[in-house]
Amino acid sequence: MTPVQSFPKTDAEVIIIGAGPAGTIAAFELAKQGISVLILEKAIFPRYKVCGAGLTHKILCEIPFDLSPVFETTINTICFSTGLKEVFTRTSPDPIIYCSMREKLDAFLLSQAVAAGARVIHGVHAQDVKQSINQVEVITRTGSYRSKLLIGADGASSMVARVSGLRDNLLPGLAWEAEIKTNSDAINRFSNTVFLDWGSFPGGYGWVFPKKDHFSVGVGGPAHLSKWMMLYYQQFMNYFMDGLQNFSSSIPHYETSSLKSWPIPVRVKKSRFINDKVVVVGDAGGLTDPLTGEGIYYAIRSGKLAAEACSDYLQGKSSKMDQYSLSVNEALMTELLEANRIRYLFNTVPGKIHHFVRDSDRAWRAFGKVLRGERWYADVRRGFGKWRILWGTACRISKQISDRKERKFLRNGKIRTITSS
Numbered sequence: 153m154t155p156v157q158s159f160p161k162t163d164a165e166v167i168i169i170g171a172g173p174a175g176t177i178a179a180f181e182l183a184k185q186g187i188s189v190l191i192l193e194k195a196i197f198p199r200y201k202v203c204g205a206g207l208t209h210k211i212l213c214e215i216p217f218d219l220s221p222v223f224e225t226t227i228n229t230i231c232f233s234t235g236l237k238e239v240f241t242r243t244s245p246d247p248i249i250y251c252s253m254r255e256k257l258d259a260f261l262l263s264q265a266v267a268a269g270a271r272v273i274h275g276v277h278a279q280d281v282k283q284s285i286n287q288v289e290v291i292t293r294t295g296s297y298r299s300k301l302l303i304g305a306d307g308a309s310s311m312v313a314r315v316s317g318l319r320d321n322l323l324p325g326l327a328w329e330a331e332i333k334t335n336s337d338a339i340n341r342f343s344n345t346v347f348l349d350w351g352s353f354p355g356g357y358g359w360v361f362p363k364k365d366h367f368s369v370g371v372g373g374p375a376h377l378s379k380w381m382m383l384y385y386q387q388f389m390n391y392f393m394d395g396l397q398n399f400s401s402s403i404p405h406y407e408t409s410s411l412k413s414w415p416i417p418v419r420v421k422k423s424r425f426i427n428d429k430v431v432v433v434g435d436a437g438g439l440t441d442p443l444t445g446e447g448i449y450y451a452i453r454s455g456k457l458a459a460e461a462c463s464d465y466l467q468g469k470s471s472k473m474d475q476y477s478l479s480v481n482e483a484l485m486t487e488l489l490e491a492n493r494i495r496y497l498f499n500t501v502p503g504k505i506h507h508f509v510r511d512s513d514r515a516w517r518a519f520g521k522v523l524r525g526e527r528w529y530a531d532v533r534r535g536f537g538k539w540r541i542l543w544g545t546a547c548r549i550s551k552q553i554s555d556r557k558e559r560k561f562l563r564n565g566k567i568r569t570i571t572s573s
């Protein structure tokens with residue numbers, strides 16, 4: 153993939169810190185308009201990144217080139233459970249998710265940005281950002297870089313967001329994930345199936361994504377419940393391996409690699425995503441789905457919105473970058489806040505929602521359509537029409553119940569898989 157480039161200290165119109173999906177898509181969009189872009193990335197690509205790399209179908213509408221070279225599997229089936237019980241499977245006639253590996257996806261997106269004209273320097277760890285009247289300076293251990301505008305695409309622990317005062321209204325989430333190698337029959341048998349366990353503890357969920365030659369298995373939830381996550385991970389692994397036993401004579405032998413945890417920041421209020429000439433995108437802006445932990449789609453959407461705002465500013469179409477905050481709040485936060493309301497509802501009655509998806513074709517179709525980008529969380533509220541106020545009230549009440557449940561869980565801490573409710 154992209155060779156490590158040594159590039160002399162330089163200026164660019166836009167510097168982007170971080171070459172994840174948010175940064176590379178922003179770089180691609182700017183470079184193709186002839187704007188000079190420099191990406192500073194601390195890692196040497198290709199690099200492993202802990203992530204399920206499950207790409208919901210709706211991403212395809214946002215990517216202006218063919219992404220299929222990085223797909224390892226195509227998913228049209230989800231095997232649901234709650235508390236690792238009450239298992240059922242639902243299949244969609246159309247693909248709903250594509251699974252990749254982040255080293256492949258990120259290297260591919262970066263190669264597209266470079267092909268469009270973006271420059272990249274690997275192995276540069278940005279340490280600080282200073283703004284003056286007409287430029288932004290990025291300080292690194294090996295020197296500093298100057299630009300007119302800066303995009304902070306430096307992920308969940310974003311230095312840019314921290315030094316620019318853009319880390320308010322964040323709910324810290326956490327996820328653990330590992331790559332699991334097991335016998336190839338099992339991997340082939342489930343190459344179109346995602347396993348999803350939800351409702352085992354407040355806000356917690358577990359997933360299995362099938363890849364070309366292994367499974368990615370992970371669990372996630374609110375960071376303050378992290379103490380229970382490893383226990384849940386072990387139970388989830390046992391549940392999954394026991395399930396695979398049905399397809400072979402004994403529990404398949406498996407090997408675990410890269411078991412790691414990583415934060416998932418979730419923005420829970422409309423906020424500022426810009427400080428003068430500095431904007432934050434993707435995880436740096438806390439733009440992840442509070443219900444599912446999905447972040448790549450929002451990284452790509454915010455990367456595109458940031459590129460548009462930078463381009464308008466540089467071409468003199470707008471005198472300030474404020475438009476970026478407005479568009480993120482309007483286009484992305486409205487949807488993410490709706491997802492947060494649904495999360496409260498789910499935490500209040502996980503079993504009922506599980507049964508609803510199992511028993512109602514309409515509910516399953518709606519679920520599939522949200523993953524495919526044919527419907528949005530906000531449509532749930534709209535669907536209530538003139539009774540919309542009822543939906544708002546139900547969400548408010550469920551937030552109180554959900555908070556109470558979480559406090560109780562913190563006191564008594566029992567995962568539903570140990571003590572079934």
Ligand SMILES: Cc1cc2nc3c(=O)[nH]c(=O)nc-3n(C[C@H](O)[C@H](O)[C@H](O)COP(=O)(O)OP(=O)(O)OC[C@H]3O[C@@H](n4cnc5c(N)ncnc54)[C@H](O)[C@@H]3O)c2cc1C
Nearest residue numbers: 170172173174194203204205206278307414434435447448
């Ligand atoms: C366990 C787990 C599983 C997940 N699974 C999924 C999933 O299946 N689907 C999904 O859509 N989302 C998933 N997510 C969320 C997803 O990983 C993120 O939302 C997504 O990576 C955000 O992209 P980004 O470009 O904003 O940041 P990142 O992908 O984190 O990229 C940030 C980049 O910035 C670089 N960087 C950081 N700091 C600096 C610095 N100071 N100087 C220079 N470079 C720097 C990093 O090396 C990195 O390359 C998962 C998250 C976790 C933790």
